[in-house]
Amino acid sequence: MPAVSASSTVSDVVTRRGSDLLELSHSIHAEPELAFAEHRSCAKTTALVAERGFEITAAAGGLDTAFRARFGDGPLVVGVCAEYDALPGMGHACGHNIIAASAVGAALALAEVAEELGLTVVLVGTPAEEAGGGKALLLAAGVFDDIATTVMCHPGPADIAGARSLxxxxxxxxxxxxxxxxxxxxxxxxxxxxxxxxxxxxxxxxxxxxxxxxxxxxxxxxxxxxxxxxxxxxxxxxxxxxxxxxxxxxxxxxxxxxxxxxxxxxxxxxxxxxSAPVYRELAPDPWLADVFREEMRTLGRDPVPADLEASLPLGSTDMGNVTQVMPGIHPVIGVDAGGASVHQPEFAAAAAGPSGDRAVLEGAAMLARTVVRLAETPTERDRILAAAERRAAS
Structure with a gap:
């Protein structure tokens, strides 16, 4: 029988752990917490990876509701960002419960192939994206220093692989x-x-x-x-x-x-x-964005064409700060909220509905499969590693 591919393995892990990931998403959604006060959400996000054997560093970067969860010892260190803060009075109207659960799913999936692909997987819990700039603070504290590339996905009204921000x-x-x-x-x-x-x-x-x-x-x-x-x-x-x-x-x-x-x-x-760190604009890595776009199409999604991505209405994210210092992506995963967009009550409801659940599972699988493609493509892997070496030397 032919060997099972790493891409198939990570997809199977997400499917197998699907009920756990959706339970995590719904639990975070049911108990929204604001910036720097996401104590329950932080604990929930670490629980599944701790069970899998990830090494947990609590209060990463000196932030009480941040963490690092590390698995493997391969030379290619890949970060996956989890967000879990909510909006005042609107709960998870930006769908951060989806972000946390999809990030955990991607990390669990990549752990299964970490040794085979020479990976170290680092799940980074990043508080206060809506207000406070958690990722900017974690960058300054050195939490990302050993990471070569960082990925995450964010729910929204459309599928956008190479999403930009202001x-x-x-x-x-x-x-x-x-x-x-x-x-x-x-x-x-x-x-x-x-x-x-x-x-x-x-x-x-x-x-x-x-x-x-x-x-x-x-x-x-x-x-x-x-x-x-x-x-x-x-x-x-x-x-x-x-x-x-x-x-x-x-x-x-x-x-x-x-x-x-x-x-x-x-x-x-x-x-x-x-009153908060400056959020820099997203600079998505073109190769990673192209691969993620292919993964979207593989799962039957219809991503916005690459040449139209820059013309779409934009918000802001502290993930822009991360992509300014290392290769990374922050794609948007479409969630059907009946025409509503993020930061509306209808989107908060959809974030725990069927379309939000699909975004959790498919987002996790697409992130993991994109990292697998990176690890298995020598020229791109070498490019990412070389960039990390230059950053470490500077």
Whole structure:
């Protein structure tokens, strides 16, 4: 009888462990936890790989809800990222339960062929993708230093093998004025709420001058306490996005001028503080993305053509930071949410429905089979290893 291929082996593992993976996905979905507080989700994500014999490092990089789970000792060290944080008030409307379960499935599958293919498999639990930049913090802490390539997949409204993303920065803006009675002595006050208004008007006028791909969106987190007291303290939170880091830096400067305008016009003081690490734009490895696209078609999916991927609406992810320093991919796995997209309640429901379950199992299989193809293609394997050696030497 012919030998069973490694690609068939990893697919069989995902099928065999399918009920466990779906139970994991549904359990994380049922108990959503926010950034840096994903204690139950983190424990659930490590459980299956710990049983399989992965070596678990808790609190990786000094983050309580991060981990590393390592299996094998081959020269090609492959990272698989698991995310498990949820959105405030919306649960897993971005489907991170699917990400965690598919990552665990890929890691379990690759463990079965690690010795045969000369792999070390590292499942990395990465908290706080929605807010806080967990992967950026883990990169800075050296958690990815020994990894040559990193893969993961993310649910969305369509199948996109070479998904892109926008660079993103997040700031907290505060204004400090002077309280006074709004009727008795308004002339003695300095209205910090007016500073917010001026800044937002300036931002609105700036929109007509934005470069392609630049955008901004924000909320007022503190607008005052009582109508009859001139507010002495207000606060906003703003996200800025752009197609690349250079464009983002240019937008940040123009936004800083808008924030300053609010202070100058009202006689208030203000501070602008970066409240999370900058998310860099995704730079998917072309060869890995091409292989993943083939795997999508093999499973009957209809991925967006490669030449249209860059024109699709984009969000932001801290996986962009990882792909900027090593080869990697962050494909999107289509989930049918009745026309809804991510960050909508309908998508949260779909993430634990039949289409979400299919994304868990097929995502795990496609990630694992893509890594198998890499390990079995000498030129590409050597390319990835050479890049890792250069990074280690720099």
């Amino acid at each position: 660079a993103l920065s997040e700031v907290a803006v505060t204004y400090r004025g002077r309280e006074s009675h709004a009727a008795v002595a308004p002339h003695l006050g300095r209205n910090a709420a007016d500073a917010v208004t001026v800044a937002q008007v300036a931002i609105g006028l700036l929109r007509q001058h934005l470069a392609p791909g630049q955008m901004m969106h924000g909320i007022t987190t503190d607008g005052g306490q009582a109508p009859n007291v001139i507010p002495a303290h207000t606060a906003m939170k703003y996200y800025m996005r752009a197609t690349d880091s250079a464009s983002l830096q240019a937008l940040e400067q123009r936004m800083a001028d808008c924030f300053t305008a609010g202070a100058l016009a009202t006689g208030c003081e203000h501070d602008v503080v970066e």
